[in-house]
Amino acid sequence: MGQILHGSATTTHAIRTAIQRSCASNAALSRELGINVKTVAKWRKRQTVEDVRMGPKEAHSTALSVEEEAVIVAFRRHTLLPLDDCLYALQPSIPHLTRSLLHRCLQRHDISRLPGMEGDKPKKKFKRYPIGYVHIDIAELRTAEGKLYMFVAIYRTSKFAFVRLEKKVGKMAAAQFLRDLIAALPCRIHTILTDNVLCREFPAA
Structure with a gap:
């Protein structure tokens, strides 16, 4: 099954896994992989290689209060x-x-x-009046x-x-x-x- 990445992603699941397993410094990995050092630090801290869901944490209406x-x-x-x-x-x-x-x-x-x-379960019926x-x-x-x-x-x-x-x-x-x-x-x-x-x-x- 193919991996689904965020539209702006600069790394794949394989690269993220390599970052998390590597003992090299963030700066060294940044140079080796050609990505921003902040990206390296972000994936090193995470416990998963999946993208975090974007948008609001809880679904809500923009038209109803x-x-x-x-x-x-x-x-x-x-x-x-x-x-x-x-x-x-x-x-x-x-x-x-x-x-x-x-x-x-x-x-x-x-x-x-x-x-x-x-x-x-069956809906309770109203008594007839x-x-x-x-x-x-x-x-x-x-x-x-x-x-x-x-x-x-x-x-x-x-x-x-x-x-x-x-x-x-x-x-x-x-x-x-x-x-x-x-x-x-x-x-x-x-x-x-x-x-x-x-x-x-x-x-x-």
């Missing part, structure tokens, strides 16, 4: 909605989010595949700038998702979220479902 990625990841894990449903629900909060940006973000965090796909049932939950996100709270509502009949980010959880934020949710839905809400204690802040529907 750390906070936006945290929201996307939390929303996906919380709702288990398909890609396009996630995109539709998140775009009001992240206007520059595109389908390709979303897909790459999910891939980076190893959640691009939903449970229930080939090789995974008649029109008018909405499940509301609140997830706490920790970012470099502090805490954010993600309000999530899922209309049980159609799986329509509505999401909002808030810096604080309280009656004012909860009431405004509920008003905006009611305005976004074509049908009247008559029952709110939740298993989150924070959702007690929501007024009765």
Whole structure:
């Protein structure tokens, strides 16, 4: 199998091996091999003859902030909605989010595949509800700038998702979220479902 070298490499694996095994000085090897003395010193210090991977140590987006990625990841894990449903629900909060940006973000965090796909555990199915049932939950996100709270509502009949980010959880934020949710839905809400204690802040529907 052929060796793969960095585009700017001035040495081969054989030369690097010879440098690491040689007892000659760096200056002597530099003259003998016709390469820079710093290159000799670099390969003499290393434990391998392979090039070091270039670029960022950890993959990250140049279009999405750390906070936006945290929201996307939390929303996906919380709702288990398909890609396009996630995109539709998140775009009001992240206007520059595109389908390709979303897909790459999910891939980076190893959640691009939903449970229930080939090789995974079966996806837990929602219980069937008649029109008018909405499940509301609140997830706490920790970012470099502090805490954010993600309000999530899922209309049980159609799986329509509505999401909002808030810096604080309280009656004012909860009431405004509920008003905006009611305005976004074509049908009247008559029952709110939740298993989150924070959702007690929501007024009765």
